[in-house]
Amino acid sequence: MTLEELRKQIDEIDDGILELFLKRMACAKQVAEVKRQKGLPIFNETRELKILDDVCRKAGEYGGQARILYANLMAMSREAQHSALGSGTELRQAVLKASRFPNKPRSVACLGEKGSYSHEALSRLYPEAEPVFFPDFPSIFAAVENGRADLGVLPVENSSAGSVNEVYDLILKYRFSIVSAISLSVRHCLASRETELHEIQTVYSHPQALRQCAGYLKKRGVSSAECSSTAGAAKLAAGKRKTAALCSEHAAAQYGLNILDRNVQDSDGNRTRFIAIGQNLLIPPQANKISLCFAVPHRTGTLYTVLARFAASGLNLTKIESRPIPGRNFEYDFYLDFSGSVADPKTLDLLCALSEELTRFSFLGNYSELE
Amino acid sequence: MTLEELRKQIDEIDDGILELFLKRMACAKQVAEVKRQKGLPIFNETRELKILDDVCRKAGEYGGQARILYANLMAMSREAQHSALGSGTELRQAVLKASRFPNKPRSVACLGEKGSYSHEALSRLYPEAEPVFFPDFPSIFAAVENGRADLGVLPVENSSAGSVNEVYDLILKYRFSIVSAISLSVRHCLASRETELHEIQTVYSHPQALRQCAGYLKKRGVSSAECSSTAGAAKLAAGKRKTAALCSEHAAAQYGLNILDRNVQDSDGNRTRFIAIGQNLLIPPQANKISLCFAVPHRTGTLYTVLARFAASGLNLTKIESRPIPGRNFEYDFYLDFSGSVADPKTLDLLCALSEELTRFSFLGNYSELE
Structure with missing residues (x-):
């Protein structure tokens, strides 16, 4: 077969899959209604694991792939059920009650x-x-x-x-x-009570800042001395002649120092x-970032099905970090930031669904981030 | 319909999806063969994006979900093509040439x-x-x-x-x-040249260790003093009467100190x-952990389709961390550790495929980790 013929065949297969997928989602909604009437839980782990095992066996060499595909289908189906049932009452209430007005802290x-x-x-x-x-x-x-x-x-x-x-x-x-x-x-500057660069003999700073400016200091041929912080270095330099500090411009201003050189770190970025x-949940109207924390059990693909649901809702991760849960082997907490707002009903639905399904789920906030 | 009837219907839909999925994978293999003969690249971004847009439109309210489902299907199809073509020659060679014998460093x-x-x-x-x-x-x-x-x-x-x-x-x-x-x-211990706890008046350590043992120190009623490291504290305590250090037992032994108390940190874990x-790649036979680094473009779901492929190969993540790429807005590097060995051909195939598809891909090593 030519590439064109093969692609035509794939397109037909894809149409078939889409049709079945949409039928499946429609069934999920009906399942939600039945479960609501009977007060049954949405997540039926036994049934899901059995389906995954069956499909994995039937798919032969593509068992792993099929398992993931179905884990995904079932997660989307749960999502539709949660959405139909308005799950996650506790989180929904907290978000509703959150203050909308940025406070002016004293x-x-x-x-x-x-x-x-x-x-x-x-x-x-x-x-x-x-x-x-x-x-x-x-x-x-x-x-x-x-x-x-x-x-x-x-x-x-x-x-x-x-x-x-x-x-x-x-x-x-x-x-x-x-x-x-x-x-x-x-961004570090070189700040001093002196007014001329050539008068500087010793430069104070935190070891990390000294390292970040090592190339600059070498070129200048000055000696360096460690302090416990960059602000501490500025304070020290304010009291001693022929010295300077590597610190922020903000720190230089705080201690009345002259800025002799700017952006002296060896690399930017x-x-x-x-x-x-x-203490209180505050969600300003322009909030565009959401932070979450949750645990997933150590089963292949569990993190991935959660991320799939973020992706399906069009939410972009801006940070993800895993951390082993102390005392529990092979279980992890995940810290996630993503762009979004709980004012979007779809986003709130997703978070509410996850709050019911995931252990150790915490909604840490929905806020805006300055650059 | 009853729950049982609905589930029967879902099971039938699932059988249909599986059949089409396996047909699709078979087509992918044939596509690989045609591409090999014609020297065509596996990843055809234009075609993939068009399929995703079409499917998203056709799926209506489930557009986001359908998009993810198909991104996943296409990633699996690429995977099958890479595997059929033996992609990733450079990484494959590096792994083959790696030393298998743990070195005895001098x-x-x-x-x-x-x-x-x-x-x-x-x-x-x-x-x-x-x-x-x-x-x-x-x-x-x-x-x-x-x-x-x-x-x-x-x-x-x-x-x-x-x-x-x-x-x-x-x-x-x-x-x-x-x-x-x-x-x-x-685990911090309290170590001293003294032999009795009640003789201790001052405890030296790194600020972090002092914080980790703040409860213990308070209960003992001793004063604390900061050092630049726990080992430095041990060294200091070795030379001064009536003092002790919070440090490791290893450090106490190095400086000939008596261990007056063990596990004095306020919380474990x-x-x-x-x-x-x-300098050289070394992959011991019992290697069970793989570290990778790669970038993904800032398009919804890109990270997730990569993780799906790890999951499909049965590989468990043990660590994931994102990091913004300096100077590029909304692009991220990811650092991943997962359990596995490149001696498993499927794992090596996956890594080789990813090495062709992802920018900034680096295989950092396959090693074993002691506990």
Whole structure:
């Protein structure tokens, strides 16, 4: 057969599959109605596993592929049933009750010190709020819980101050929500109380920043000294002649330093992401990003059928991360960010369906992210 | 209709879909043969996108679902074609030429200092090798490249010494491979030159370890002081009376300290994963873990169709992480670990197919991981 003939044959097969697929979805809706009347659960694991085993056997050399295809078909069918039944009451209620108005926090808890990159993120997100500084993540959550601060700002990527896992653990522990986010370019400047570059003999900074600017420092032939933070380096340089700090322009301004050189990092493109967390769910009208956490059992293809459902709803992942669940072999928590809004009924339906089907499911927030 | 009648109807539909699916796969094989004869590429993006758009339109309210279903069918069809054609020659050759024998490295580069958790990982992986210590990731790669060390050991999770991204960037930059891995529980002990707990007044450690043991220290009523590492704390405590360090037992042994208390961290379950990297691809016979890196274009469902293919081959993901590609909006690199071995022809076929289809595809290694 020629390629054209083969393609024509494939097109006919595809038409047949589509027809059967749509019939199957129509049946799923009827199944939903029967299940509603009889109060039966949507997910029938025994039946699904039996169908998968049967199909895998019947498909011979394509058993693995057929299994995935049917896992997918059944997930879509469940989806249609959940949608027909309005599943996920708890999440639906929480989203309905969430505040729609961006709050104007009076005070915001922040990691590190005056002039830190976290402080810069806070100033961009909440320019009118008073920053309150804390040395670690748990103190920030405690401050928001006991009302010392209205919100907290924390780095969640490229951070040397703690791990992202710790942030997620704390969000789940405190049952807080993500209310906004910002992504900042990490750009170091050389800042000093001196006004001329050639006067600088020693450059202070955090070891990571020193590494990021190693090429620049070598070329300049200056010696370097480590500090515990870039903001700390700025503070130190403000008090000592013939020294400079590698820090953000924000930090230089905080300590009244002159900026002798800009963008001195060896390579561009490093960004750090910060989130703001609060006690209450807040979903501003322009919210365009959703964060979730859930576990999937260690069965081949389980993650994939969940992702298929995001894809089927036209939702794009912007982040995915897996993490082994401590104490349970081969079970994983997944952290996902995707673009979308719960104001879209289809998106809300999907999340509500998943909230019923997945263990350890948490809706972490629907917010907007500044660049 | 009753549930039983509906299910019978669904079963019949499923039989029909399976029949058509198997016909489609048979056509795909014939397409592969025609393409081989004519030297045509397997992936025909224009045709695939047109089919997806058509099917999406025809499926009405289930357009999104139908699109995913067909993206999946076409990916499986490509898979069958790649397999029939033996695609991915470059990767196939590299795997064939890889050494099968675990090497006995004489010296291994290691992050940090004597007694660090990295040092412990190295000692467990290569008990007979001489450790050589370096302060950062780039120095370790340089040492392996210039032959000062045969291999390098680096932490790739929960690490405060640098980011996982940095490790992956360096592996790709140097074109190194992952040759082994180990996962260590992070367990701190209280170690001192003193022999009695009540003599301790000050406890040294890295800020992260101090936080991890904050509850314990509070209960004991001792003051704490920060050091740059847990091993550094052990060294310090060895030289000063009435002090102790929070460090690993390995570090305590390195500095001849008495272990006054064990497992003093507030919660268990923290593990750090370490990998060993080398210049050459080494695939030991018992290798059971594969690491990959690749980019997918920002089109809905692209990641998902790749994961579907892993699932169809029965391969279980053990780790997935996304990372925005610097300078390119909405394009992502993915880092994946999954259980498997390239000695399995089906697994190798899948990787070879992906190596042809995905941009920025890198096979990082096939190794075994100690617990």
